Amino acid sequence: MTKITLVEAVTQALAYELAHDENVLVLGEDVGLNGGVFRATDGLQARFGANRVMDTPLAESMIAGLTIGMAAQGLRPVAEFQFMGFSYPGLDNILNHAARLRNRTRGRLHCPAVFRMPFGGGIHAPEHHSESTEALYAHIPGLQVVIPSSPARAYGLLLAAIRSPDPIIFLEPKRIYRLVKQEVPDNGVALPLEKAFVLREGSDVTLISWGASMHETQQAADTLAQMGVTAEVIDVASIKPLDTATLVNSVNKTGRCVIVHEAARSGGVGAEIAAQIGEKALFSLLAPIQRVTGYDTTMPYFKLENSYIPSVAQIIHAVNLTLEFS
Amino acid sequence: MTIANFAIEYYQYLKPDGTLCQPLPKGLDNNALLELYRLMHLLRMFDGRAINLQRVGKLGTYASTLGQEAIGVAMGHAMYADDVLVPYYRDYGAQYQRGVAFHKILQYWGGDERGSDFDNAEDFPICVPIASQSVIATGVATAIKYRQQKRAVVTTIGEGGTSEGDFYEALNVAGAWNLPVVFVVNNNQWAISVSREQQTHCQTIAQKAIAAGFSGEQVDGNDAIAVHERMRLALEKARSGGGPTLIEAITYRLCDHTTADDANRYRPKEELDMAWQVEPLVRLRAYLTAQKVWDDSKEEALLLECRKDIDKDVDIYLSIKPAPVTDMIDYMYAEWPEALKEQRATLLQFGGSPHD
Numbered sequence: 131m132t133k134i135t136l137v138e139a140v141t142q143a144l145a146y147e148l149a150h151d152e153n154v155l156v157l158g159e160d161v162g163l164n165g166g167v168f169r170a171t172d173g174l175q176a177r178f179g180a181n182r183v184m185d186t187p188l189a190e191s192m193i194a195g196l197t198i199g200m201a202a203q204g205l206r207p208v209a210e211f212q213f214m215g216f217s218y219p220g221l222d223n224i225l226n227h228a229a230r231l232r233n234r235t236r237g238r239l240h241c242p243a244v245f246r247m248p249f250g251g252g253i254h255a256p257e258h259h260s261e262s263t264e265a266l267y268a269h270i271p272g273l274q275v276v277i278p279s280s281p282a283r284a285y286g287l288l289l290a291a292i293r294s295p296d297p298i299i300f301l302e303p304k305r306i307y308r309l310v311k312q313e314v315p316d317n318g319v320a321l322p323l324e325k326a327f328v329l330r331e332g333s334d335v336t337l338i339s340w341g342a343s344m345h346e347t348q349q350a351a352d353t354l355a356q357m358g359v360t361a362e363v364i365d366v367a368s369i370k371p372l373d374t375a376t377l378v379n380s381v382n383k384t385g386r387c388v389i390v391h392e393a394a395r396s397g398g399v400g401a402e403i404a405a406q407i408g409e410k411a412l413f414s415l416l417a418p419i420q421r422v423t424g425y426d427t428t429m430p431y432f433k434l435e436n437s438y439i440p441s442v443a444q445i446i447h448a449v450n451l452t453l454e455f456s
Numbered sequence: 457m458t459i460a461n462f463a464i465e466y467y468q469y470l471k472p473d474g475t476l477c478q479p480l481p482k483g484l485d486n487n488a489l490l491e492l493y494r495l496m497h498l499l500r501m502f503d504g505r506a507i508n509l510q511r512v513g514k515l516g517t518y519a520s521t522l523g524q525e526a527i528g529v530a531m532g533h534a535m536y537a538d539d540v541l542v543p544y545y546r547d548y549g550a551q552y553q554r555g556v557a558f559h560k561i562l563q564y565w566g567g568d569e570r571g572s573d574f575d576n577a578e579d580f581p582i583c584v585p586i587a588s589q590s591v592i593a594t595g596v597a598t599a600i601k602y603r604q605q606k607r608a609v610v611t612t613i614g615e616g617g618t619s620e621g622d623f624y625e626a627l628n629v630a631g632a633w634n635l636p637v638v639f640v641v642n643n644n645q646w647a648i649s650v651s652r653e654q655q656t657h658c659q660t661i662a663q664k665a666i667a668a669g670f671s672g673e674q675v676d677g678n679d680a681i682a683v684h685e686r687m688r689l690a691l692e693k694a695r696s697g698g699g700p701t702l703i704e705a706i707t708y709r710l711c712d713h714t715t716a717d718d719a720n721r722y723r724p725k726e727e728l729d730m731a732w733q734v735e736p737l738v739r740l741r742a743y744l745t746a747q748k749v750w751d752d753s754k755e756e757a758l759l760l761e762c763r764k765d766i767d768k769d770v771d772i773y774l775s776i777k778p779a780p781v782t783d784m785i786d787y788m789y790a791e792w793p794e795a796l797k798e799q800r801a802t803l804l805q806f807g808g809s810p811h812d
Contacts, residue, residue: 202596
């Protein structure tokens with residue numbers, strides 16, 4: 131079987147659903163003829179037609195509203211925002227309508243839509259192209275926010291997102307779009323949306339991350355292993371809702387916890403995870419929870435972005451702090 | 457060198473004095489006009505009752521339709537059952553004809569989401585964030601077009617809302633994709649306290665459609681006949697693949713913006729007095745009377761009948777038991793996520809009883 135990248139796994143999942151459900155449509159800026167600026171929809175319009183893979187006018191609020199109207203009619207639209215930094219005009223419709231439609235009509239209407247967007251830095255992109263504002267979306271009741279960090283999870287989670295009866299924000303870590311290749315059988319098998327994935331078992335410390343930072347987190351775990359420290363590594367994958375049980379069980383086992391995310395520190399999803407662990411695993415903790423995060427600054431333009439993104443050395447330093455504490 | 461020319465037409469059948477300025481359109485006979493007249497009376501009486509309920513503390517903030525009855529009533533009457541309405545918040549005249557009972561409208565403004573769980577499977581509920589309904593309507597229309605159905609979408613907005621980006625974005629995609637959607641603008645001259653003149657330098661709101669590549673027109677929004685006929689034609693065009701239309705219905709907000717507003721703070725009294733001279737019910741009554749199909753005794757009987765209908769709905773509304781507090785949780789997701797079940801337990805313990 132050929133190995134594919136994360137972005138190819140996105141394409142594979144979209145193609146699978148387009149082929150198996152005529153209610154599934156793909157829409158966004160440049161997703162048709164051009165196959166998307168990251169080629170996530172490459173070849174889909176040629177294969178499924180321009181009425182199913184639709185190039186929209188350049189208007190993000192419209193894309194959001196259009197998607198909601200289609201979903202309310204029972205279609206399963208998958209909208210792409212070209213970059214997370216351009217998704218904010220769509221927030222009004224996503225927050226006020228997609229997230230609320232089921233509740234405010236007491237189930238008469240609902241919104242089975244997926245809003246895909248590449249996020250995060252590290253690709254030397256222009257200004258406004260490198261944001262990690264997942265906490266904005268995770269704060270909105272009525273949404274689920276899903277972030278894959280491997281080709282297999284991108285495929286399985288995107289299938290699940292498209293099949294979900296509720297609106298899903300699907301954030302794609304573009305820094306690792308083409309970083310690793312993996313065999314991903316095109317079997318249509320979805321992964322559960324509300325589960326964190328334990329990527330590596332360990333007993334000394336729990337490393338919790340998601341998205342592109344999983345890469346540095348796993349590298350840190352490798353280095354720690356050489357130092358005789360076994361880290362349990364968890365990909366949160368669903369930052370809303372959180373699979374608190376998996377996180378808490380792990381911390382109960384290891385007694386130490388380091389949370390890694392690229393997004394700004396204050397009010398980030400790491401704070402919510404730390405609070406949950408504080409509430410549910412306080413007496414298992416052998417050391418204060420450490421967060422390794424982006425700074426409370428604007429995501430710097432690319433000359434400085436590598437200084438912003440959490441590094442392997444920072445993660446190891448944080449682990450050492452927890453080990454030295456007790 | 458002129459490279460393009462555009463024109464905006466204005467349509468009127470019934471003048472304020474109740475005489476016709478052109479022959480009645482086909483399909484609107486006296487019986488149909490009597491029905492429009494009945495519905496406008498019913499709506500006006502409902503509106504008054506809703507305001508009274510708010511004044512005595514039995515309803516939350518309510519948005520009135522006084523003076524704008526011809527738009528909602530004629531629009532709703534011209535639509536087919538399988539068309540889809542994506543309304544704003546002054547469309548009770550249309551909603552009522554499409555399965556939304558008055559007690560549901562009261563329940564909505566009475567602070568209860570169940571008011572938007574009404575007897576129509578596809579119509580959207582009242583939309584509060586201004587102009588977001590416009591883009592949603594284009595999505596509904598895209599679904600209809602994708603499925604090659606012969607149905608149309610109607611979406612409404614006030615003239616103030618046409619300043620929103622969403623309105624322009626919706627017009628643009630509707631034109632670009634030739635979508636089966638009719639945009640109806642209730643131009644009632646006031647967006648809370650901002651007048652039509654302050655809102656835009658456009659000579660008409662209708663011309664905003666021109667920039668999106670489809671036709672816009674003005675209609676006398678106090679003339680139920682004109683609204684009905686222009687809606688009928690626009691709907692027919694949409695259903696048969698002819699694409700979108702923008703109808704700017706010129707009317708006047710005889711009421712406050714909502715019950716939380718006091719228009720006396722900004723609206724000239726002379727303007728209001730003049731607007732009462734051209735309101736929609738008086739002229740249709742004058743026409744029907746001249747046609748000898750209406751008289752004082754029929755008017756009296758109609759008012760009595762309307763009152764009975766509305767009493768029934770008000771009684772239903774006032775007798776509705778509050779929803780269980782857990783309703784606020786149970787409809788957030790198809791399945792309440794495992795991770796959030798604790799919060800439901802907290803709500804059950806501390807949520808108390810619903811606010812009556």
